[in-house]
Amino acid sequence: xxxxxxPVIALVAAALVYPLVFGSPAAINVGVLILLFAALGTAWNxxxxxxxxxxxxxxxxxxIGAYTSTVLLKEAGLSPWLGMLAGAALAALAAVLLxxxxxxxxxxxxxxxxxxxxxxxxxxxxxLDAIGGARGLFLPILPTSLVNYQFHNSRLPYYGxxxxxxxxxxxxxxxxxxxxxxxxLRAIREDPTASRSVGVSVLQYKxxxxxxxxxxxxxxGTFYAQYVLFIDSDSVFPLSLSILIALTAILGGAGRAYGxxxxxxxxVPLSEITRIAFGGTGRGADLVIYGALIVLISVAQPGGxxxxxxxxxxxxxxxx
Amino acid sequence: xxxxxxxxxxTKHFGGVLANDNVSFGxxxxxxxxxxxxxxxxxxxxxxxxxxxxxxxxxxxxxxGVDVTGRSASRLARDGLVRTFQIVRVFPDLSALENVVIGxxxxxxxxxxxxxxxxxxLEDVGLAAxxxxxxxxxxxxxxxxxxxxRALATDPRALLLDEAxxxxxxREVAEAVALVRRLREGGVTIVLVEHVxxxxxxxxxxxxxxxxxxxxxxxxxxxxxxxxxVIEAYLGPQFIERA
Ligand SMILES: Nc1ncnc2c1ncn2[C@@H]1O[C@H](COP(=O)(O)OP(=O)(O)O)[C@@H](O)[C@H]1O
Ligand SMILES: [Mg+2]
Numbered sequence: 332x333x334x335x336x337x338p339v340i341a342l343v344a345a346a347l348v349y350p351l352v353f354g355s356p357a358a359i360n361v362g363v364l365i366l367l368f369a370a371l372g373t374a375w376n377x378x379x380x381x382x383x384x385x386x387x388x389x390x391x392x393x394x395i396g397a398y399t400s401t402v403l404l405k406e407a408g409l410s411p412w413l414g415m416l417a418g419a420a421l422a423a424l425a426a427v428l429l430x431x432x433x434x435x436x437x438x439x440x441x442x443x444x445x446x447x448x449x450x451x452x453x454x455x456x457x458x459l460d461a462i463g464g465a466r467g468l469f470l471p472i473l474p475t476s477l478v479n480y481q482f483h484n485s486r487l488p489y490y491g492x493x494x495x496x497x498x499x500x501x502x503x504x505x506x507x508x509x510x511x512x513x514x515x516l517r518a519i520r521e522d523p524t525a526s527r528s529v530g531v532s533v534l535q536y537k538x539x540x541x542x543x544x545x546x547x548x549x550x551x552g553t554f555y556a557q558y559v560l561f562i563d564s565d566s567v568f569p570l571s572l573s574i575l576i577a578l579t580a581i582l583g584g585a586g587r588a589y590g591x592x593x594x595x596x597x598x599v600p601l602s603e604i605t606r607i608a609f610g611g612t613g614r615g616a617d618l619v620i621y622g623a624l625i626v627l628i629s630v631a632q633p634g635g636x637x638x639x640x641x642x643x644x645x646x647x648x649x650x651x
Numbered sequence: 652x653x654x655x656x657x658x659x660x661x662t663k664h665f666g667g668v669l670a671n672d673n674v675s676f677g678x679x680x681x682x683x684x685x686x687x688x689x690x691x692x693x694x695x696x697x698x699x700x701x702x703x704x705x706x707x708x709x710x711x712x713x714x715x716g717v718d719v720t721g722r723s724a725s726r727l728a729r730d731g732l733v734r735t736f737q738i739v740r741v742f743p744d745l746s747a748l749e750n751v752v753i754g755x756x757x758x759x760x761x762x763x764x765x766x767x768x769x770x771x772x773l774e775d776v777g778l779a780a781x782x783x784x785x786x787x788x789x790x791x792x793x794x795x796x797x798x799x800x801r802a803l804a805t806d807p808r809a810l811l812l813d814e815a816x817x818x819x820x821x822r823e824v825a826e827a828v829a830l831v832r833r834l835r836e837g838g839v840t841i842v843l844v845e846h847v848x849x850x851x852x853x854x855x856x857x858x859x860x861x862x863x864x865x866x867x868x869x870x871x872x873x874x875x876x877x878x879x880x881v882i883e884a885y886l887g888p889q890f891i892e893r894a
Contacts, residue, residue: 511756511765518753521742524704525798528736529805530728530757 338589346494350487359486363558365599366493367551372579372591373500374547377507379577380585382540383520384434388445389576391429391452392422392545394568396552398456401468401562411480415553422549423542430541434534446570453568467563470556480557489558496554497592500547504588507543516540517586548576574621575602582628584637593636654713655680655840656701656732656809661710663693663700663864670696672864673710678809683831683841685855685872687848689884692861694844695737698813702734703727715808728757731808735815737844739794743787747778747797750786754804769804776800776830792823799830809840816850828854852876860884 349362371393378384399421400414409417433444457465473479482488507513515536518526523533556562579598584590605616632638654677663671670693678684688694699705701712703724711720714732722730742750751769752762759765773779776796781789786797795815802810816827824847831854835841845851851858852872860868860875862884868875875881 509762511760511762514749514753514756514762514765517745517749518742521744522740525736525740525742525801526753527704527724528702528728528734528740529754529801530725530733531753532723532725 342592350490356486359490361599361603363486363490363493364603365595366490366497367554368575368579368595368599369592370493370496370500371548371551371576372583372594373497373504373588374544374551375576376544376580376585376587376591377504377516377547378537378540378544380580380587380590381504381507381513381516381520382537383516383586384537384541385438385442385577386445387442387570387573387577388449388452389544389548390568390570390573391449392426392548393552393555393572393576394452394456394564395422395425395545396549397556397562397567398462398468398552399549400553401470401556402462405468405471410478411553411557412478415550418549418553419546422545422552426541426545427538430538431534434537434541445573449568449570449573453564453570456568457564463563465563467561467566470560470562472560480553481560489554492554496547496551499550501588501592503543503547507540508588512536512539520586571618571621574618574625578621578624580635582624582635584635587635587637590635590637597636653680653716654678655682655715656842657711657713658697658701659711659713661697661700661712662708663696663705664708665696669864671700671707671710674861674864674866675710676859676866676869678840678842680808680840681835681838682856683835683843683854685851685858686842686844686861687846687851687858687875687881688861689846691863693864694861695813697861698734698811698842698844702732702811704734728805728807731806732811733802733805733807733809734811735795735798735802735813737813737817739791739798741786741789741794741797741801744785746783746785747773747789747793747800748782750797751800751804754801757805765804769800772800772804775803775833777826792819795819796827796830803834803839807839809842810834811842811844813844814846815843816845817847824850848876 350359375386375389379386396418399418400411403409403414403417404411429448433441436444462468473481475481475483515531518531519533519536526533552567555567575598579594580591582598583592583594602617605620628635656678659675661671661674674697686694696705700707703722703726706721711718713719714730719727719730742753748769751772752765755765755768759768773782776799778793778796778800781793786794789797799812799815816824819827828850831841843851843855855872858870858872858875859866860881867884868878868881
């Protein structure tokens with residue numbers, strides 16, 4: 332197993348240097364989105380990459396996070412930081428309740444079920460007038476401060492928080508990887524029947540992975556709400572978001588700790604380009620490109636970008 | 652000797668096929684039991700029903716004096732009843748060591764302790780030199796041995812081996828036979844499904860023969876190999892005279 336030392340140092344250095352080199356608000360925005368999607372892909376990876384349960388419904392947890400903290404802020408004046416924790420807890424609960432029936436499904440059937448659940452959640456929220464319905468929710472504008480989780484003069488604090496989200500998801504992943512649960516999740520991905528034969532409680536470990544993955548995803552949803560200050564069902568619950576989250580991990584390297592960061596580094600700039608090329612309503616074009624990428628990766632390099640690195644390293648002379 | 656594993660009236664249908672028909676037998680602690688029978692006799696189904704991978708239609712399974720019928724496979728593994736698969740099931744993208752670590756984690760919560768146990772077991776089965784090879788890159792014989800190692804790493808009380816030796820060359824079979832003997836000396840109770848008689852007869856203390864789902868014999872290897880019903884079921888009627 333790789334030691335965390337060097338990649339972690341390189342990561343922190345790159346994250347610090349990036350805003351110094353690319354100072355424009357637009358560039359910081361791209362940096363925020365890369366870190367946000369790296370965090371989302373890393374959260375997804377716990378369930379999809381390690382445990383092998385491919386979800387195309389993670390926007391549900393993102394949306395739960397965004398809506399929970401926003402509704403609690405608007406209705407009860409609760410700090411978004413506390414709202415974030417409530418959203419994470421609610422998302423973990425939802426993951427367990429949804430997981431109990433769906434984790435019985437194998438492979439593609441599970442993936443299809445997650446798409447269906449995501450679309451149902453999307454539709455329900457659009458029609459729930461109590462939480463804004465199709466009009467969505469504007470967040471109350473509060474003075475710039477860390478406590479308020481709002482910053483109006485600069486995007487740099489958001490960049491810093493996004494880095495924190497990614498660091499949290501990565502730390503969770505590295506901890507899982509080194510523990511019994513990390514071995515068991517990979518065993519389940521490789522062969523659930525063989526896993527049972529050596530005493531692995533398959534459902535229990537899938538649920539644990541789903542709950543952790545969902546909680547981390549929901550925390551990112553709260554961040555999005557505080558960053559954009561407006562949410563609606565089409566921005567936080569759409570299928571295209573679920574697919575982008577999954578694709579970030581799959582493109583970068585499913586089941587590899589640093590894979591999603593690589594995926595986000597490629598996909599976020601790419602989706603910014605398609606947005607500019609096809610306009611704000613270019614969602615259809617996004618899906619076509621994402622679909623093509625999924626096909627390309629699964630045919631050409633199932634291990635994603637991270638596996639390319641491994642293949643390269645194997646060709647280089649090994650240090651003694 | 653008290654029976655560690657007791658099967659009582661076990662019955663299992665698949666649609667119209669009666670795969671196990673009222674099968675009863677016991678396995679004493681420390682015994683090597685051979686389970687014989689032609690292809691399709693119901694041996695694998697019986698393993699599946701005993702180890703919690705299939706629910707039996709009728710009948711009971713008792714392990715260490717406790718009725719464990721209906722317990723899940725993972726629970727039974729924790730109880731110390733572990734099986735291997737006829738069609739080898741390793742974790743293909745994980746290294747040989749990681750495969751065995753996953754077995755060892757059942758009794759060792761810390762990965763470092765599980766690794767130590769896994770390395771011991773890999774040494775025992777002669778796979779130490781292949782620890783870092785991905786399971787998918789091992790030979791068939793090595794993968795079979797790896798599956799046994801992974802099961803052993805759980806420190807089972809009883810190990811059910813489903814054709815662990817079929818497809819091996821004579822040297823590999825000899826090594827596997829020696830391994831089974833060592834395991835028994837280490838106190839593990841073993842049920843061995845094989846259809847290669849030459850392997851089972853010298854190794855087993857007792858033999859149960861299945862035919863079309865029914866247990867048609869339960870005796871010592873010597874007695875079973877003289878039993879005309881067994882010879883007919885197993886080898887076909889043309890072999891009776893020669894026997
Ligand atoms: N999952 C299953 N579904 C339907 N029939 C099965 C299944 N498993 C086994 N069988 C049938 O049960 C009988 C016993 O098979 P099996 O237990 O595999 O025998 P053996 O291991 O002795 O070769 C066979 O007729 C087989 O076709
Ligand atoms: Mg069989």
